[in-house]
Amino acid sequence: MTEIRTPRLLLRRWLEDDLVPLSEIHADPAVMRRIGDGATRSGDRTAHDIEAWEEEWDEEGFGMFAVELLGSGELAGAVGLSVAGAPAEIAGQVAISWRLxxxxxxxxxxxxxxxATLEFALQDRGLDRVVAVRRLADTASANVLDKLGMQAEGTAQDPVHGHDLAVYGIDLTQYQD
Ligand SMILES: CC(C)(COP(=O)(O)OP(=O)(O)OC[C@H]1O[C@@H](n2cnc3c(N)ncnc32)[C@H](O)[C@@H]1OP(=O)(O)O)[C@@H](O)C(=O)NCCC(=O)NCCS
Incomplete structure (x- = not known):
């Protein structure tokens, strides 16, 4: 089983007990406003998300991590990797994303x-590139992306919801842990 410990966090695969706390996170409009269609998600939809993430882990050997606080054992949210379906600029590439x-x-x-996820992707899993997209209005993610050393590579448009996006990437050759 894939687990990563950082100074304050345990990144791990999903457990049944995560459904209630992740559903609470998904019920918060402030968390969800920049994810997908911007709507909050029900417990059933959250269960489906966890199932899909676990399937990706089984099929690809990577996926979204459950992020647990080492001190309290609380679920803080989801951070990890997925194969992007859209926009076309990154479709088929491995994207990093986060929600706490x-x-x-x-x-x-x-x-x-x-x-920790980037190190896992580029060093442990041997991927040679990781991408990300953020909505132009999402300055919190811009800050995270800058701190990760990911490079802004251009813009795109969400084909489903129409939002303007900034596209980022980092190659193994650019990565310094
Ligand atoms: C995007 C999101 C994950 C960013 O979370 P965040 O907590 O702002 O990001 P960080 O982990 O980088 O923490 C930010 C601040 O914590 C502060 N901080 C406090 N204690 C700290 C510590 N011990 N170590 C490091 N930073 C610390 C820092 O000041 C840092 O800000 P700075 O880089 O300007 O100095 C969060 O806003 C979120 O979940 N949003 C909703 C979901 C979403 O929109 N996701 C993106 C779209 S998919």
């Missing part, structure tokens, strides 16, 4: 988990 419960923002947890 609101009470866990502003403590460096997203960046800590994302650094």
């Amino acid at each position: 419960g609101r009470v866990f923002w502003g403590q460096g947890y997203a960046s800590e988990a994302a650094h």
Whole structure:
């Protein structure tokens, strides 16, 4: 089983007990406003998300991590990797993304988990490139991307929801842990 420990976090695969806390995170409009269609998600939809992430882990050997606080054991959110379906500029490439419960923002947890995920992708899994997209309005993600050393490579448009996106990438050759 894939687990990563950082100074403050445990990144691991998903457990049944994660459904309730992740559903609470997905029920918060402030968390969800820049994800997908911007709507909050039900418990059933959250269960489906966890199932899809676990399937990706089984099929690809990577996926979204459950991010747990080492100190308290609380689920802080989801950070990890997925094969992008869209926009066309990154389709088929491995993308990093993040979402934490609101009470866990502003403590460096997203960046800590994302650094560990990037190292996992490029060094452990042997991927030679990781990409990301953020909505232009998403300055919190821009800050995380800058701290990760990911390079802004251009713009794109979300083909489903129409949002303007900034596209980022990092190659193994550019990566310094
Ligand atoms: C995007 C998101 C994950 C960013 O989380 P975040 O908590 O702002 O990001 P970070 O982990 O980088 O932490 C930010 C701040 O924590 C502060 N911080 C406090 N204690 C810290 C510590 N011990 N170590 C590091 N930083 C710390 C820092 O000041 C840092 O800000 P700075 O880089 O300007 O100095 C979060 O806003 C979120 O989940 N949003 C909703 C979901 C979403 O929109 N996801 C993206 C679209 S898919």
